[in-house]
Amino acid sequence: MPKEPVPALIVEALARRLGRPVTMAEAGFPHPPSESNSHPGTSTVEDLVDLGRQDVVDPSRRSVIGASLFTVALTIPDWPDVVGRMEAAQTGAAPRIGMPEVHMVTAMTERISELDDQFGGRHARPMAAAFLVSSVAPYLRAEAPENVRKAMMSAASDLCYLTGYMAVDEGLHGLAQRYYLKALELAGASEDHLTYCTTLRGMSVQAVDLGHGRTAMRLADAAAAASPAAGPRMRAFLAGQQAHAAAQTGDHARALTYLREAETSMDKAESRERAFGSYDPAALNYHTSQVRFEMGDMRGAVEAMQQSDKLRYDIYRRTRVKERAILAERQFAVGHLEAACATWSSALNDYPLVQSGRADQRMKKMLSLLRPHVKNQVARTLHERARTIVPAHLRG
Known part of the structure; x- marks a missing residue:
């Protein structure tokens, strides 16, 4: 019997290969008592x-x-x-x-x-x-x-x-x-319906960011189903995530339907909710960008992410660093190297103040993308600056 965490890794590999959930028992492993849900x-x-x-x-x-x-x-x-x-x-x-x-x-x-x-x-x-x-x-x-x-x-x-x-x-x-x-x-x-739905949605966000589109869709739908009396802001909060998950599964028509629903609900929303449960125009534009990205519309994804950045409240510094880096990656992908460098530079301004694994990974990717383009003066200047700020273990 392999030691932890090998059984969980094996079950994950089987589930990905088979395209369906696999339980520990199906794989022949005892289920850890602490993980019984x-x-x-x-x-x-x-x-x-x-x-x-x-x-x-x-x-x-x-x-x-x-x-x-x-x-x-x-x-x-x-x-x-x-x-x-x-x-x-x-x-x-x-x-x-x-x-x-x-x-x-x-x-x-x-x-x-x-x-x-x-x-x-x-x-x-x-x-x-x-x-x-x-x-x-x-x-x-x-x-x-x-x-x-x-x-x-x-x-x-x-x-x-x-x-x-x-x-x-x-x-x-x-x-x-x-x-x-x-x-x-x-x-x-x-x-507490609100926190139950918010948590399911958070699990959907985790799944979609890791590329598990079907699981993300199931969780997003479960969150929406568990909140039948949601107000307009909560409905936008849920529909935006449903749109992203649907787009990742390739169901573009459904994704656009959910995105329109999120936009309509946001127009009706009148008040902000607590910090980690809020959904504002910046977040809606982020979802618009993600849907367009999944549909292959890179320029549309860039435009929506730029709008999201303009509308984001200053208090969300960690999100600003991460999502400016994503915006820069998409600008880079459409061939706008110097615009991408400017966006990366603005993300780098805040990066030393943020302790975040996702921000770290975006900075690591930035250096990797810039490395082949250091003959360009703008890219070289940013690359040299980043190497004085980004921790050594992330520089590659």
Whole structure:
């Protein structure tokens, strides 16, 4: 029997080759108890503590749980399967809690989200994991009125989603999925439709960015189906992701239909939502760019990404670095080398302030693309500048 993480890698290889999900049992491997997602219950808090501790404290285990692995065979619980399923946790030493503790968890989550937006998740995610272990888990075990207990589970779900999102940013896809699944369990237990749908959508984003179009489509559709009464901004948030996933599967007609739906819904939206659940015109233009890119319209993809950059709020520095680098890659692809260099240069201005795995990979790709063109003065100047800023292990 191979040691971890080899069984998961084998299952992933089989699933990709067969074009369908493959379970650990089908491949002849025992299913790790900690990865069972079908029956959320009293183990949720204990699993959360274990996950957070492994993420923060034990680097040797982190290499296993945080492997850059996307397991398409994961069992995603449906809303009816998780709603209300988490039984009251046994009361520990924690005192009785009330709404002030819920508000504190919500405020901490919002602050960590702001740090992620501005500086990337490399430092913010361990803070979130430590907070889950030291404060949130004891609160989930504490005595509380039913309304407070549900509100605390909802707040914990938000934090798990955010922590998973930051793990995706660092390229730790296995770790991200574990946080996402805990977010789904807690959202169902607290009957929090918003966080449940947001988490499914986040899993779809993770899948589509890794090229798993069919899985991304399934997750995006599940998120939309679980939110039948969504307001216009939430509908735009969901439809934009459905459009991207559909385009990646080659269903261009469906992609354009979802994109028009997102545009119509955005026109109706009147207010912004919380930071990590928001969807604004910059995000819509990003999805427009992704759809056009998947359809082979590179110039249209460039135009939409430029519009997205113009509309993006200044607080989203990490996103600005990543998506300006993507814009530059697309300008480069259509033969606009000097325009691409200008865009890369603007991304490089913010890059030293951002600790992000995705930003790192974009800078590494920039250097690789520029290297054959250093005879061009503009490209050479940027290449030389980048080599003084980008860490040595990314320079190639």
